[in-house]
Amino acid sequence: MDEVLCRFLFEGKPLSCARYGEGHINRTFLVVTDSGRRYILQRLSRAAFHDIPALMRNVAAVTAFLAERSSDPRASLHLVPTVDGALWHRDAEGEYWRVYDFIEDSLCLQLPETPEDLYQSGVAFGSFQRLLHDFPAETLSETIPNFHNTPDRYRIFRETLRTDPLGRAASVQREIDFALAHEAEAGTLLEMYARGELPLRVTHNDTKLNNVMLDAKTRRALCVIDLDTVMPGLVAYDFGDSIRFGASTAAEDERDLDRVRLDLKLYRRFAEGFIPACGALTGAERETLPLGAKLMTLECGLRFLTDYLDGDRYFSVARPGHNLDRARTQMKLVQETERHWDEIREIIR
Ligand code: ADP
Ligand code: GN1
Ligand code: MG
Numbered sequence: 375m376d377e378v379l380c381r382f383l384f385e386g387k388p389l390s391c392a393r394y395g396e397g398h399i400n401r402t403f404l405v406v407t408d409s410g411r412r413y414i415l416q417r418l419s420r421a422a423f424h425d426i427p428a429l430m431r432n433v434a435a436v437t438a439f440l441a442e443r444s445s446d447p448r449a450s451l452h453l454v455p456t457v458d459g460a461l462w463h464r465d466a467e468g469e470y471w472r473v474y475d476f477i478e479d480s481l482c483l484q485l486p487e488t489p490e491d492l493y494q495s496g497v498a499f500g501s502f503q504r505l506l507h508d509f510p511a512e513t514l515s516e517t518i519p520n521f522h523n524t525p526d527r528y529r530i531f532r533e534t535l536r537t538d539p540l541g542r543a544a545s546v547q548r549e550i551d552f553a554l555a556h557e558a559e560a561g562t563l564l565e566m567y568a569r570g571e572l573p574l575r576v577t578h579n580d581t582k583l584n585n586v587m588l589d590a591k592t593r594r595a596l597c598v599i600d601l602d603t604v605m606p607g608l609v610a611y612d613f614g615d616s617i618r619f620g621a622s623t624a625a626e627d628e629r630d631l632d633r634v635r636l637d638l639k640l641y642r643r644f645a646e647g648f649i650p651a652c653g654a655l656t657g658a659e660r661e662t663l664p665l666g667a668k669l670m671t672l673e674c675g676l677r678f679l680t681d682y683l684d685g686d687r688y689f690s691v692a693r694p695g696h697n698l699d700r701a702r703t704q705m706k707l708v709q710e711t712e713r714h715w716d717e718i719r720e721i722i723r
Contacts, residue, residue, distance in 0.1 A: 378415070381456045381463040382473045385411045396484060396584060397600065398689040404476070412476035413454060417469050418462075421688055423602065426470040428515035430462045433472075433601045435513065436506070443505055448477055448589075449597055480587040480596055485625060489643035491583070491593065492620045496647025498586045498595035499578060499612055504653040506576040511606045514576065521579055521603060522611045524560040524673045528553075531680045540685050546698060552705050553676050563608055563662060563669060571658050577607035581616040595647075609652065609659050610666025616644055617667035618674055622707055627699045634703045636710035641667075642721045649722075664718045668711045675704025 386409025394404040401417040440450035454473040486492040520526040585600040621640040678701035
């Protein structure tokens with residue numbers, strides 16, 4: 375680790391470096407230096423990202439664009455350069471590392487403590503969307519091709535099911551059946567887009583509550599983080615992924631499914647933060663938001679199940695069956711969405 379730390383231009387000498395946060399993709403560390411400054415050091419996932427230099431160029435461009443549009447330095451991520459003036463370091467094993475200033479006096483929540491917290495995350499992700507409306511989208515690389523292409527996620531699922539590399543499929547037939555029974559709807563958003571009914575925007579694509587920082591004192595939206603998947607996309611993806619994670623009554627990996635329900639009060643509060651903050655959405659975009667939430671939940675459940683079948687190679691896991699537990703909560707939330715569909719349509723009228 376010392377070899378990595380000495381490559382970055384920290385203020386002061388690093389005193390400690392410890393694992394940090396609950397992200398599923400990158401390996402994140404908190405670095406504290408003798409000047410009292412704190413930093414986030416990350417080893418980027420090569421399983422998730424196949425062109426990390428291109429990803430880092432996206433992140434640099436988006437953070438610079440956002441920094442220009444706000445006077446508050448805590449309103450966007452800041453990359454710390456290496457001693458050679460680069461934005462990332464590649465070590466002898468070929469791993470990629472980057473450093474951000476730690477966003478101080480902030481909160482990062484795994485579950486909203488009050489509906490207001492989720493409202494604020496809606497404001498953060500909606501504003502992010504609006505601020506990037508004139509970002510030159512064509513300059514962004516697609517860091518994970520087909521990221522929210524749900525039919526393509528089904529294709530990968532079927533392929534994994536066919537090879538069943540660990541022989542796990544037989545033990546999860548119920549979950550497999552659930553996924554297959556929901557396939558028909560998977561392409562609806564992309565079909566609308568192909569018919570010219572929905573505009574392409576610059577979207578975040580990973581709008582979990584723990585990818586936004588709130589101000590610790592005011593609990594207001596401060597900064598959107600985890601910009602690795604900023605790519606052209608549909609607004610329903612960003613709305614949907616936030617609902618998937620934030621409007622649930624339980625954690626994404628809760629094992630007791632009786633505790634996993636969709637909280638419509640949270641659903642409404644997120645929408646109240648997100649929709650106005652986006653600026654002008656078209657009528658069709660607005661109408662697709664509930665479907666976006668359903669499809670993002672279904673897609674995420676499918677991705678967790680696929681990774682379980684594939685031997686947990688993509689998402690970080692902390693226990694055996696972790697990805698299966700996550701897949702099950704998402705499937706429960708899809709059922710919940712179906713059960714409450716009419717009420718949800720009322721919320722997004
Ligand atoms: P992953 O892609 O693995 O989710 P993230 O970039 O989301 O990685 O980082 C993981 C966690 O680290 C976040 O959920 C947050 O708690 C924390 N984090 C990341 N960047 C910062 C930052 N600049 N300041 C403070 N905390 C951060
Ligand atoms: C991953 O990186 P993180 O933990 O914020 C994943 C998302 C999933 C999410 C499920 C690049 O998000 O797509 O929805 O886990 N990110 C990537 O919790 O695959
Ligand atoms: Mg994250």
